[in-house]
Amino acid sequence: MxxxxxxxxxxxxxxxxxxxxxxxxxxxxxxxxxxxxAHGGVIMAGAYLGWVLHGRLRLDPxxxxxxxxxxxxxxxxxxxxxxVRHLPRGAAGxxxxxxxxxxxxxxxxxxxxxxxxxxxxxxRTSYSTHAVPFxxxxxxxxxxxxxxIALVIPVALHLLLHRTYLGKAIRxxxxxxxxxxxxxxxxxxxxxxxxxxxxxxxxxxxxxSATLFAFNPASGAGELLKSFVVVVLGGLGSVVxxxxxxxxxxxxxxxxxxxxxxxxxxxxxxxxxxxxLVVRPGGLFGQRVLG
Amino acid sequence: MPARSLHxxxxxxxxxxxxxxxxxxxxxxxxxxxxxxxxxxxxxxTGAESRIGGFYKEGYDLAFxxxxxxxxxxxxxxxxxxxxxxxxxxxxxxxxxxLADRLVxxxxxxxxxxxxxxxLVEAQSTVAxxxxxxxVNGGGGATDIYRRGYRYLFGLLAPVELLGTTLMGFVDAxxxxxxxxxxxxxxxxxxxxxxxxxxxxxxxEFVAGSKGGYEIxxxxxxxxxxxxxxxLLEKVKAARADLFLADAHLPDFITMHRQYVSAGLCHxxxxxxxxxxxxxxxxxxxxxxxxxxxxxxxxxxxLARKGGPTRAFVDAYEARSxxxxxxxxxxxxxxxxxxxxxxxxxxxxxxxEAVRSALAALKLDSILPGGQLSFPAGQGQQAHYPFVVQxxxxxxxxxxxxxxxxxxxxxxVPNPRCAR
Numbered sequence: 213m214x215x216x217x218x219x220x221x222x223x224x225x226x227x228x229x230x231x232x233x234x235x236x237x238x239x240x241x242x243x244x245x246x247x248x249x250a251h252g253g254v255i256m257a258g259a260y261l262g263w264v265l266h267g268r269l270r271l272d273p274x275x276x277x278x279x280x281x282x283x284x285x286x287x288x289x290x291x292x293x294x295x296v297r298h299l300p301r302g303a304a305g306x307x308x309x310x311x312x313x314x315x316x317x318x319x320x321x322x323x324x325x326x327x328x329x330x331x332x333x334x335x336r337t338s339y340s341t342h343a344v345p346f347x348x349x350x351x352x353x354x355x356x357x358x359x360x361i362a363l364v365i366p367v368a369l370h371l372l373l374h375r376t377y378l379g380k381a382i383r384x385x386x387x388x389x390x391x392x393x394x395x396x397x398x399x400x401x402x403x404x405x406x407x408x409x410x411x412x413x414x415x416x417x418x419x420x421s422a423t424l425f426a427f428n429p430a431s432g433a434g435e436l437l438k439s440f441v442v443v444v445l446g447g448l449g450s451v452v453x454x455x456x457x458x459x460x461x462x463x464x465x466x467x468x469x470x471x472x473x474x475x476x477x478x479x480x481x482x483x484x485x486x487x488x489l490v491v492r493p494g495g496l497f498g499q500r501v502l503g
Numbered sequence: 504m505p506a507r508s509l510h511x512x513x514x515x516x517x518x519x520x521x522x523x524x525x526x527x528x529x530x531x532x533x534x535x536x537x538x539x540x541x542x543x544x545x546x547x548x549t550g551a552e553s554r555i556g557g558f559y560k561e562g563y564d565l566a567f568x569x570x571x572x573x574x575x576x577x578x579x580x581x582x583x584x585x586x587x588x589x590x591x592x593x594x595x596x597x598x599x600x601x602l603a604d605r606l607v608x609x610x611x612x613x614x615x616x617x618x619x620x621x622x623l624v625e626a627q628s629t630v631a632x633x634x635x636x637x638x639v640n641g642g643g644g645a646t647d648i649y650r651r652g653y654r655y656l657f658g659l660l661a662p663v664e665l666l667g668t669t670l671m672g673f674v675d676a677x678x679x680x681x682x683x684x685x686x687x688x689x690x691x692x693x694x695x696x697x698x699x700x701x702x703x704x705x706x707x708e709f710v711a712g713s714k715g716g717y718e719i720x721x722x723x724x725x726x727x728x729x730x731x732x733x734x735l736l737e738k739v740k741a742a743r744a745d746l747f748l749a750d751a752h753l754p755d756f757i758t759m760h761r762q763y764v765s766a767g768l769c770h771x772x773x774x775x776x777x778x779x780x781x782x783x784x785x786x787x788x789x790x791x792x793x794x795x796x797x798x799x800x801x802x803x804x805x806l807a808r809k810g811g812p813t814r815a816f817v818d819a820y821e822a823r824s825x826x827x828x829x830x831x832x833x834x835x836x837x838x839x840x841x842x843x844x845x846x847x848x849x850x851x852x853x854x855x856e857a858v859r860s861a862l863a864a865l866k867l868d869s870i871l872p873g874g875q876l877s878f879p880a881g882q883g884q885q886a887h888y889p890f891v892v893q894x895x896x897x898x899x900x901x902x903x904x905x906x907x908x909x910x911x912x913x914x915x916v917p918n919p920r921c922a923r
Contacts, residue, residue, distance in 0.1 A: 215741055222733030229730065330551045330594070332753045334787035341764040341792055352765035424761070425730065426754035426787060430551055434728050462731075469734040474723040475695040477734065 218349050223466040224459070225351065228359030231458035232420055233435050234442035235365050236413030238454045241443065243386040243406045246296065247306075249313040251414050251439060252432030253320035258284055258418020259333075259427045260324060266335050273335050273423050274357065280419045281412045288411025291316065292404045301389075317432070324429035334426040354423045361420060362458075365413070366451050373451075382406055441485045447495030457496060460484075540576060540853050542843065543588045543606030544616035545627070550594030552620050555832050559619050559642060562836020563587060565816075565823055570844055577848050585844065588612055596626045603630040613853050614639075616839060617658075619832075621645040621697060628656045637846070637859045641839035644801075645697035649883025655855075657862050657878045658885040659839050659871070663698050663776075666799045667705025667748075669890040670774055671717075673797065673905035673914070674746060675709075678716060682916045683745060683771060690721040690744035690770070692735065694751055699724060702750035702776055720744050727752065732759045736766055750776035757787045764792050771917030774798060780893045780901040781830075794897050795918035797904075799890040802831040802871060805903050805911045806891065813870040838870055872909060 233255065240248045258280050265276040295316070299308045343350035373379035384392045385402045392399050421427065421435065438461075446457030461481050468477040488496060544563065547556035567587050570576060575584035588610050592599035599618055606612045607630065615631050617624050617640020624643025631638035632653045644660035677683050691706055693699035703722070710717040720742040723735055736759070739747060747770040751759060756778040778784060779798035807817040816837055820829040829837075843858075845867050850857035862878060869876035873888035892905035894914050902912025 215737060218737050218740075219734060222731070222737065226731045226733065325550065325553070330553045332757070332783065334757050334783075336787050336789060341761055341789065343765040343767065350765060350767045352762065355765075424758065426757040428551070428754070431728075434730065438730070466731075466734045469738060474692075474725050474735045474738075478726050478729075 214348060217347060219466050219469075220463075221346065221349060221351060223463040225355040225359055226466060227455075227459040227462035228355070228362035229421070229424070230438055230442050230462055231362040231455045232358060232365065232413075233417040234439040234446075234454050234458060235369070235451065236410040236417065237436075237439045238443040238446070238448065238451060239369070239413065240407055240410035241448050242450070243382055244296075244403055246299075246309045246313075246407075247440075248407075248410060248414075249310055249436070250291070250316040250320065251410075252436030253317035254284055254287070254411050254414035254432075255418040255421065255435045256324060256427065256429065256432035257287075257320055258415035259422035259431065260328060260418075261415065262419030262422045263333050263335050263427075266337075272337060273419055277416060277419060280415045284415025284418075285408040285412035287415075289404050289408035291411065292407035296407060297400060297403065321429050321432070328429065330428055330430070332426040332428045333422075335422045337423070340423070358420050358424070361416070362455070365416075366455050369451050378402075378405065438481070441481050444485060444495055445488055447497035450495070450497045453495060453497030460496070537578075537583060537853065540578070540583050540585045540614075540847065541588055541610070541612045542585060542614050542616055542840075543590075543603075543610060543612030545590045545592035545599055545602045545606070545618045547594035547619055547623065548591040552594040552623075555619050556591075556594070558830060558832035559836035560589065561820070561824065562641075562829075562833040562838075563589070563616065563840050565820060565833075566837045566840035566844070568823075569819065570840075576844055579852055583853075587616075592618055592623060592627075594620070594623070596623055599623045599627045600630055603627045604634075607631070607634045607636055612636075614843060614847070614855065614858060616640065616843060617642055621648060624648055624658075628653060631655050636855055637843070637862055639839055639843045639846075639862065641835035644701075646701055646883075646885065647697055649885040652883075655859055656884060657842070658883075659835055659842065659876070660801060661871075661886055661888050661890065662705075662882075663701035663750075664705035664708070665887065666776055666890050667702045667707075667750075668709050669892060669905070670748065670776075670797065670799050671706055671709035671713075672889075673892045674772055675713070675716065676905065676907075677772070677914065677916045686715055686718045687745040688720045688743065689717050689746045689748060690739045690742055691719055691723075692721065692739065692747070692749040692751075693724050694755060695724040695726055698752075699750045706748060717746075725755070727755065729755055729758060732762050733766075735759075736762055736768065740766065740768060744770060746770060746772040748772070748774050748776075751778060753778060753781070753783060756784065760788055760792065760796075764788070769918060769921035771921065772797065773918055773920075779895060785895075785899075790895075790899055791897075792920075793895045795915065795920045796895050797892055797914075798895075798901075799892045800831050801890060802834040803891050803893060803903055804828045804830075804834075806870070806872065806909060808911060809909070811870075811874070812868055816870050834870060838876065842867055842869075842876060872906070 237251045261280050262273045262276050265271040266273055339353050342353045381397045381402045385399050389399050442457045446453030464480050465477045468480045546559050571584050574582040590602045592602055615636050615638045619642030621643045624640050625648045628638050632655050637655050639657045641659040643658055644663050646662045678685055693703045721739055756775045774797040777800050779796035784793050804817050807814045846858050846861040846865055850861040867876040871888050872891050878884040889906055891903045891909055893901040894904045895901050903909050904914035
């Protein structure tokens with residue numbers, strides 16, 4: 213029983229990480245219908261940004277979050293204005309955006325190799341290995357912090373989308389961009405802000421990951437893959453769905469160790485993805501836009 | 504036989520012998536006129552393995568400088584300088600293969616030195632084999648590379664299996680000294696790669712031959728670059744093991760050990776294979792958290808205390824690099840080039856077949872643990888020698904604690920961190 217409880221706690225903590233990594237990808241797809249393949253590259257860049265701020269300015273990684281958010285938001289907004297908005301809209305733009313954003317990811321990765329070499333890096337703080345007792349087990353404070361942030365993000369996004377004019381404009385643009393233009397919403401500005409927000413969330417996931425894992429310029433691919441599974445599982449464009457899907461994926465992966473060898477547990481998520489795509493192509497929570 | 508036919512056969516024979524004589528003369532003249540020996544190599548100087556590729560280059564450069572400072576290699580009664588034609592394979596298999604082909608068929612190098620990382624060596628050595636060029640490498644440790652029956656492939660990295668065996672040898676000595684229970688319960692956790700599988704095989708073979716001295720209670724692998732080892736560590740915790748033996752690359756070691764410490768785990772013996780003694784580990788995890796960790800590596804600069812060629816190498820390296828101590832990467836690079844040079848001199852000529860035979864029969868006084876280097880045919884021409892086991896101590900040092908004849912310090916078992 214105690215072991216099952218330990219596993220359940222592990223699953224919830226892991227879900228926090230998965231959700232944090234996936235929010236940005238889901239938001240951008242939900243509004244722009246663009247699969248942001250540069251998402252993994254921005255997670256890697258966010259990790260390096262946090263590492264540089266910690267190493268050079270002695271800034272705690274959690275205190276560096278606002279700076280990382282601003283920097284990656286600006287990068288995302290520029291990326292949209294400079295490149296993504298010139299792509300054709302609709303189905304025709306799909307392959308073009310995939311190729312373009314994959315190219316951006318490669319540029320980010322190689323820039324990181326040039327700037328930081330291929331060495332593995334990690335952020336170590338005085339509390340990196342600290343843990344607090346919880347229900348008879350020990351829980352890492354860093355993982356708790358990530359879980360907390362993972363819970364705050366959907367609430368913040370909900371407030372933004374439902375309580376502000378910008379949020380309403382984003383939801384409207386996600387539902388029908390042409391009609392938005394007719395009623396005076398600056399759709400391009402909404403898209404720029406949304407792409408910037410999605411990129412900033414990827415940067416946030418990067419700096420949080422850096423408090424838990426070692427990273428190098430090749431990092432980001434695994435994170436993108438997991439984010440993709442979570443977003444598709446939850447239903448493309450659903451923020452709440454993303455959070456719940458992260459919990460389902462993490463629970464299945466963690467508890468799979470009771471019946472499967474450890475190296476196969478990661479594959480369980482992909483099997484789930486295939487099943488969901490076949491049985492319920494809209495994801496577990498349907499095609500709700502920014503619900 | 505008619506006289507006309509006899510005459511024709513005589514003519515053919517004379518022409519054949521003349522052509523053969525001309526070829527031999529040309530070859531001899533080529534050898535006589537040879538101005539240098541050209542050795543080709545690629546290393547991952549950019550990309551994912553660039554840091555280690557740079558270390559291997561330092562080892563190669565030092566070996567070539569030393570050889571040329573003595574006037575070159577003694578070949579056919581005279582000294583010939585050696586020149587390294589080094590290209591960057593960008594840590595990519597495809598590039599490593601195409602550059603090896605270019606070195607052999609375009610640049611016409613005489614012999615090849617290998618690149619770093621098992622997957623690159625595995626791919627590149629095929630080019631050498633196809634072209635019948637001796638290929639000596641210090642960067643491919645996976646035993647599968649040497650099980651393909653290649654004749655021209657020679658490896659200096661001892662198999663990772665021996666890493667597991669040497670670690671268990673150390674553990675066994677502690678058990679016999681009464682510092683560990685008998686039977687001891689082993690939690691064996693390994694990355695799902697050729698490296699991890701070799702490590703597992705080494706530990707399991709030792710356990711199988713221990714006559715009940717050990718019991719493996721966890722035997723689990725994990726995928727590279729894992730994001731969460733919580734469930735795996737729960738399994739280890741539940742198994743109440745005495746030994747926690749893992750095999751992991753640096754990023755997984757950091758992630759796993761952070762979770763290990765956070766979960767309040769501590770075992771009398773803790774090892775992550777080759778990881779633990781490097782500065783990056785203490786930087787990422789904190790010295791207090793890596794204290795007690797055992798690691799086994801192919802070489803360590805502390806071996807220089809015994810003098811001999813190891814002392815000479817360490818002194819030369821430090822003089823060249825402004826006092827920086829070499830790691831095993833530079834040592835393996837240096838020794839790889841030195842082994843090829845020794846074989847060329849023993850062959851007495853820059854002939855690929857002759858050098859291959861000399862490599863196969865080589866017995867070289869070496870800087871590697873054990874003191875002698877050879878490429879046993881029964882092991883696929885992969886060198887075999889014991890690893891050196893180090894332990895991180897509370898004062899920040901990591902002395903060699905095993906084998907006894909190489910030890911520079913005494914091991915602390917059980918793990919002192921568990922007493923805190």
